[in-house]
Amino acid sequence: MTDIVIDLNADLAEGYGRWVLTDDEAMLSVVTSANxxxxxxxxxxxIMRRVCDMAAERGVRIGAQVSYRDLAGFGRRAMDVPGDELADEITYQIGSLQVFARAAGATVSYVKPHGALYNRVVSDQEQASAVAAGTRLADPTLPVLCLPGSAMHVQAQRVGLPAVDEAFVDRAYTATGTLAPRATPGAVITDPQQVARRAVALARDGRVTALGGETVSIRAHSLCLHGDTPGAVELAKQTRAALEEAGVRVEAFA
Incomplete structure (x- = not known):
């Protein structure tokens, strides 16, 4: 049996009212952790209640995907939020999901920042500290999914929260190991075979090819797929199949 184990997470529940963006039911049949x-x-x-119910039924781990308060911009616009206010908003978001997870017979098992907030806490120690503080207030045992070597990783560990490194299989990287801005041509990868190959390389070898052709070393315990990427379900299916064919065991991170 292989000793390589990788978690496969995806951003889900990304709709509002009649607006539906992610195929949550189909994705929950593939991934091991649901953001x-x-x-x-x-x-x-x-939507939060429904996704928690489906995740619990399928044994998929539930994570709180926290964001700046930005429904109109889908959380992908840069915002300046005071640290104490951001910390409270993080706690609020986690708490709301905890209720639905508990009602489904499950728990919120980790936290992951979304969009502009995720990118901000790669390098901004103050904003990362606020996310860590808000998470710790909600539950001092919650792991935080983050980019390896990021400010978020540092601040999570500083307050005693487990930091779980992740990598992205459907997003391009720069030579420095950060995500290429979405406006950059080629930043979002939609070819299922390319995504699957990247997942295997990350899981087995801890490496990925950056946009400029450079090889970047990334050791991660979880691989992320975006639920709103075009063809996300097929990407997820081919990614999981490729990982298992390569001898990688796909299960939620410890």
Whole structure:
């Protein structure tokens, strides 16, 4: 049996009212961890409840995907939020999801920042500290999914939260190991075979090819797929199949 184990997470519950963006049911049949939108960039109470119910039924781990308060911009616009206010908003989002997870017979098992907030806490120690503080107030045992070597990783560990490194299989990297801005040509990868190959290389070898052709070393315990990427379900299916064919065991991170 292989000793390589990798988690496969996806951003889910990203709808609002009649607006539906992600095929949550189909994705939950493939991934091992679900990053559930908590209402600030997407996800209304009914969607949050429904996704928690489906995740619990399938044994998929539930995570709180926290964001800047930006429904109109899907959480992908840069915002300046005071640290104490951001910390409270993080706690609020986690708490709202905890209720629905508990009602489904499950728990919120981790936290992951979304969009502009995720990118901000790669290098901004103050904003990362606020995310860590808000997470710790909600539950001092919650792991935080983050980019390896990021400010978020540092601040999570500083307050005693487990930091779980992740990599992205459907997003391009720069030579420095950060995500290429979405406006950059080729930043979002939609070819299923290319995504699957990247997933295997990341899981087995800890490396990925950057946009400029450079080889970047990234050791991660979880691989992310975006639920709103075109063809996300097929990407997820081919990614999981390729990982398993390569001898990688796909299961939620410890």
């Amino acid at each position: 559930v939108a908590c209402g600030f960039h997407a996800g209304d109470p009914s």
